[in-house]
Amino acid sequence: MIEIELDGKKVEVAEGSMVMHAADKAGTYIPHFCYHKKLSIAANCRMCLVEVEKAPKPLPACATPVTQGMIVRTKSDKAVKAQQAVMEFLLINHPLDCPICDQGGECQLQDLAVGYGGSSSRYEEEKRVIFHKDVGPLISMEEMSRCIHCTRCVRFGQEVAGVMELGMSHRGEHAEIETFVGESVDSELSGNMIDLCPVGALTSKPFRFSARTWELSRRKSISPHDSTGANLIVQVKSNRVMRVLPFENEEVNECWIADRDRFSYEALNGPERLTQPMLKQGGQWQQVDWQTALEYVANGLKQIKTDHGAESIGALVSPHSTLEELHLAKLLVQGLGSNNIDHRLRHLEFAPADGVRWLGTSIASLSRLQRVLVVGSNLRKDHPLFALRIRQSLRKGGVLHAVTSPELLADVAEGWAMPVAGSIIAPATDWLDALSDIAAAIGASTGAASPLKRDQDPSDGAKAIAASLLGGERKAILLGNSAAHHGNASALLAIANWIGEQTGASVGYLTEAANTVGAQFVGAVPKDGGLDAGQMLSGKLKAALLLNTEPVFDSAVGPAAAEALSQAQMVVTLSPFKSNLEFSDVLLPIAPFSETPGSFVNAEGRVQSFHAVAKPQGEARPGWKVLRVLANLLGLGGFSFETAADVLADTGAGKSLPLERLANTSSARIDNVQPAAASPAVVGIYQLDPIVRRAPSLQLTADGRAAREAARQEVLA
Numbered sequence: 045m046i047e048i049e050l051d052g053k054k055v056e057v058a059e060g061s062m063v064m065h066a067a068d069k070a071g072t073y074i075p076h077f078c079y080h081k082k083l084s085i086a087a088n089c090r091m092c093l094v095e096v097e098k099a100p101k102p103l104p105a106c107a108t109p110v111t112q113g114m115i116v117r118t119k120s121d122k123a124v125k126a127q128q129a130v131m132e133f134l135l136i137n138h139p140l141d142c143p144i145c146d147q148g149g150e151c152q153l154q155d156l157a158v159g160y161g162g163s164s165s166r167y168e169e170e171k172r173v174i175f176h177k178d179v180g181p182l183i184s185m186e187e188m189s190r191c192i193h194c195t196r197c198v199r200f201g202q203e204v205a206g207v208m209e210l211g212m213s214h215r216g217e218h219a220e221i222e223t224f225v226g227e228s229v230d231s232e233l234s235g236n237m238i239d240l241c242p243v244g245a246l247t248s249k250p251f252r253f254s255a256r257t258w259e260l261s262r263r264k265s266i267s268p269h270d271s272t273g274a275n276l277i278v279q280v281k282s283n284r285v286m287r288v289l290p291f292e293n294e295e296v297n298e299c300w301i302a303d304r305d306r307f308s309y310e311a312l313n314g315p316e317r318l319t320q321p322m323l324k325q326g327g328q329w330q331q332v333d334w335q336t337a338l339e340y341v342a343n344g345l346k347q348i349k350t351d352h353g354a355e356s357i358g359a360l361v362s363p364h365s366t367l368e369e370l371h372l373a374k375l376l377v378q379g380l381g382s383n384n385i386d387h388r389l390r391h392l393e394f395a396p397a398d399g400v401r402w403l404g405t406s407i408a409s410l411s412r413l414q415r416v417l418v419v420g421s422n423l424r425k426d427h428p429l430f431a432l433r434i435r436q437s438l439r440k441g442g443v444l445h446a447v448t449s450p451e452l453l454a455d456v457a458e459g460w461a462m463p464v465a466g467s468i469i470a471p472a473t474d475w476l477d478a479l480s481d482i483a484a485a486i487g488a489s490t491g492a493a494s495p496l497k498r499d500q501d502p503s504d505g506a507k508a509i510a511a512s513l514l515g516g517e518r519k520a521i522l523l524g525n526s527a528a529h530h531g532n533a534s535a536l537l538a539i540a541n542w543i544g545e546q547t548g549a550s551v552g553y554l555t556e557a558a559n560t561v562g563a564q565f566v567g568a569v570p571k572d573g574g575l576d577a578g579q580m581l582s583g584k585l586k587a588a589l590l591l592n593t594e595p596v597f598d599s600a601v602g603p604a605a606a607e608a609l610s611q612a613q614m615v616v617t618l619s620p621f622k623s624n625l626e627f628s629d630v631l632l633p634i635a636p637f638s639e640t641p642g643s644f645v646n647a648e649g650r651v652q653s654f655h656a657v658a659k660p661q662g663e664a665r666p667g668w669k670v671l672r673v674l675a676n677l678l679g680l681g682g683f684s685f686e687t688a689a690d691v692l693a694d695t696g697a698g699k700s701l702p703l704e705r706l707a708n709t710s711s712a713r714i715d716n717v718q719p720a721a722a723s724p725a726v727v728g729i730y731q732l733d734p735i736v737r738r739a740p741s742l743q744l745t746a747d748g749r750a751a752r753e754a755a756r757q758e759v760l761a
Contacts, residue, residue, distance in 0.1 A: 048114040063094060063105040063116055074118050075127055075156050077134075077242045078194035079106040082299065084203060089134070089194050091156070093126040094118045102126040124160075131160040136167045137217075138243075139189050147244030149257035153192065174220050180228035181744035182235055182307060184249040191221055191245040197237040204300070205231040206424075206435050206461030221245070230746040231461075232428045232729055235306040239289065239299075248287065250307055250741045255279075255286050263657040264291055266644050267305040268364050268637040269732060271555040272407065272429040273646030274301045278309070278638060278657040285309045285638050285658060295408050296646065302428040303745075304729065304736045309638070311738035316621045318633040319662025329625070334663065338670075341630055342677035344614045348587045349380060356586035358384030358575055361568050362593035363557035364733045365667065366642025367651070368691040369634075370559065371566040372671040372683070373591050379680035383574025384585070387563040389599035390556070392531040392724055394576035399707025400564040401528075401537075403647040404552020405520055411436040414516035415549065417482075417509060419447045419540065420475060421524020424460045425729040425747065427554050430522075430647075435462045443516070445509045447478050451726050452526060466508045472723035476532050476714075478506070479539040485510035486546050495542045495714055519549035525556045525727070529600065531720025534712035541710060551708050555647045557733070562645030565705060566695050583608040590617045591667065592634070594624055594734055600725060618667060621734055633664040636735065640666035641688040649701040653692065728754070 045056045050063075050070050057066045062085065067074045077089040087107035094105045097115035102123055105116075117123055135157065142148050174188040195212060198221065202208045209229045212221055223229060229237075238246050260279035267274040274297040279287040288309050290301040321337035322329045332340075348356060359377045361370055370387070377385045388394060410433035423446075424431040438444055446456045446467040453459040456467045468478045480494070485502035487494035489510060502510070513519060521540050530536055537551070544551040555561055563569075570576050575584055581601050588609055595605035609615050609627040617628040620636040634640075639660040643653040660666070668691055675683040685691045696702075728751030730742045742748050 046110050046112050048110050048112075048116060050116045051118055057110055061110050063096075063103075063108045063110060063114075064092060066110055066116070067105060067118065072118055074105045075160060076106060077152060077192060078196060080196055080240060082204065083196060083199045086195050086199065089192065090130045091127060091134070093123060093130060095120045095123040128160045128162070131157060132162060132166070134192050135161060135165065137171045137189070138192070139171065139187070141187070141190075145187070145190070145244040146247040146252060147241075151244060152242035172217055177222060178228075179223055180230065180234075180746075181741045182249055182303060183229055183238060184247045184252050185245070187247075188220060188245050190243045192243055193219060193221070194242055195221075196240040196242070197221065197246060200237055200240055201231065203439070204236070204432060204435070205233045207231050209234070210237070228746065232303050232425060232747065233300060233432065235303045236290075236300050250310055251287050255281050260286060263655070265637065265654045265657055266558075266652045267301065268558045268644065269304050269308065269736065270302070270427055270429075271403075271557060271560055271647035272297055272427065273558065273644055273650060273652050274305050274429060275652070276301065276305060280658050283658050285312050295406070296650070297429050300429060300432060304732070304739075304742060307741050308736045308739045310740055310742075311621075311735045312636055312638055314738050314740075316623075316738055317661055317664075318619060318622045318631055319664055321633060321663065322631040324629050329631075334665070337630060337632060338674055338677055341614075341616050341632075341674060345380065345587055345678060348613055352586045354381030355384065355575075357382045358580045358585045358587070359589040359591060360389060360577060360580060360593055360595060361385060361387050361563065361591040362598065362733070363387045363560040363563045365559060365563075365592045366637070366640065367559060367562040367566060367645060367695055367697060368642050368688050369591060369667040369671065370563050370568045371691055371695045372668050372675070373589065374566055374568050375682065376671055376675045376678070376680065377589070379675060379682070380678065383571050384580060385568055385574065386570055386577035386580065387560070387568045389577045389581070389593060389595060390525075390529045390725065390727070391533070391577065392529055392600055392720065392722060393533045394578055395534045395712065396569070397564065398709040398711060400561055400649070400701065400705050401553045401708050402555065402561050402649050402706045403522075404550040404708050405648070407433065407646070407648050409518070410434055410520070412440075413437045413518050413520050414442050415512050415519040416442060416444045417447070417513060417521045417549070418444070419479065419521065419523050419536065420452070420472065420527030420530060421448070421522070421554055422452045422459065422726070423524065423554075426525050428729075430554060431460060431462070438462055443512050445512055447475055449475075449526070449723065451723065465512065466505055468503075468505045468509070472526060472530060473720050475527070475530065476535055476539070476717065476719060479536060479543070481506035482509050483539055483543055486514065486543060489514060490546055492546055495539055513543065513547040513549055519547060521549050521551045523551070523553045525554065526724045528553055528556060529724035531722060531724075532717060534710045535714045535717045537708065537710040538712045538714045541708070553647070553708065558644045558646070561647060561649055561701070562643070562651075562697070565645060565697060565701055581605050581608050583611045585609075585612050587614045588612050588616070590615065590619070590624060590628070592619055592734070594619075596624075597731065597737065598733075602725070618670060619734065620664065621738060623734060632670055633662065634667035634670055635660040635664050639664065640668070642666075642668070643692055643697070645697065645701060649706050651697045651699055651701065
């Protein structure tokens, strides 16, 4: 540790730290623009000039290393005059459009100009003008004349997102930030550039000119999409979600969120919102009141139970639903005498799990891994914030290998935007052989008996992966969505566990959705002979409850789900949207995550609760309340919950799931496993759940357009 004196205070910081780090530790604010704690040091704005004793001129705090006994003054006359001079230069070409700027009220340049800017400019020549640019549906670069060339956006792309989509061209007064050859900004993390921009040069295109920051109320929430459980700030005006920003949580999402977390809010105010209960009568949809709709459902379930037995009733539930909704859906189905409930709609194998399958390590630890093997995932698109952390570990010297398929990724390094030491690219049906090959290579090195006997020698790729996993200290084998959905999922896990035991690597699932872990914990899976999702979607139900899911898009059988569910006597859809119209008989409007209290359990088993940030639209009601009232009409006991907190307490989940419940074990026999007949479906980043599918701006991105084109080609085929 090195001790320096900062504004008369003694401060100890680690060797190699900069003066800015010492100021952060001491709680002293030094004005700055280009410096950001998560990015490399550029030192190109010069706003952080400070006086260092014995130095001939002011020095930038962000790029000046501390030395023993250094004396720094951040508020001396010399330092303040230097900062004021820099501010005058920064404002020379800045346009005077604060009244109409979206950044107004939360602009770093605006704030610092109050303290360090002059009342008038000495510059009387023409201001420079930068032509606006169209870089896609998410980021607006209409006012690039405001840019002060801090290069935060450029460094973010290179260092965090892994894709250099923006850069600085030309020099001097001709310098400007732009994409090259007219390309758009297509990173799945691109919205973070908006947050990083300290002026109004990069703004949100969907939010543009829709509200002023001081008009918005700010409320904390949790992302309902992937399994990171990103912490959000949802901004609301007139009971309408207007903007979503990251809430900093170093253990979960740091200060970043993915674009689907940021821009999916558009669907919450979209035209497809279901705001009134609806019944299908004579083939036509009619709006009805809640009492009529719920009595119709209750009477129908009772009649079907009498005529066909409780085993003819089942529930298909989304892992994007809250813990409370999943728990009550399970209790309702079991109260009717059925065990037919499942959240695994995209799975091809339904073997019972020995425990709750999870990440196998903490999210924060992904940033410190030295060896990583990812199996069956398009990592960057399936889990953008996990990919971000693994990218960090590789920048520190970590080594990454992959087992994937051409359908997922033809070029892993390019597709994941990170260096990949090696990969085995094979059809998903051959992944069992690929992992067995790696196991054999490990066995050849350690002398351990491989779980599967093989006639041929391991391939060079398998040997490279084996050698990598046998080295290093902090290691992880991560099974992706396609590995979890695989027809040989249990066998893949069994071999991965054997590899983990031999190499000392943790083994875990990246997990598909916001509440995949929570759905397992509350028991939203069939037990004691209950039908699994595959069986329920093969036409075996007389009554189906669909909670927050659209089986045509959310299941492995795809369009065939509509035909299977059409055979049921009654299909009840509980959704925030007008969905499943083709085969449903009742639509019950439930509130999305922004309009209901609830909890999500992320991949590491962290239970994160949230409150409603807006009132439900129209006659929509929180899903847990709808299920509770329906259970009461059915005469089921044990549904006397008054609040969502009561339901959460009934699940037994605390702040994190009990460790004894978390287990990535598999009892599958792998000595005579038959290869899977089909490959798991590949789901696009903006096709994951009903909310992102209805967000117009996300569907206009390169990923959204590609998914629609793939779906069109599939229909034509």
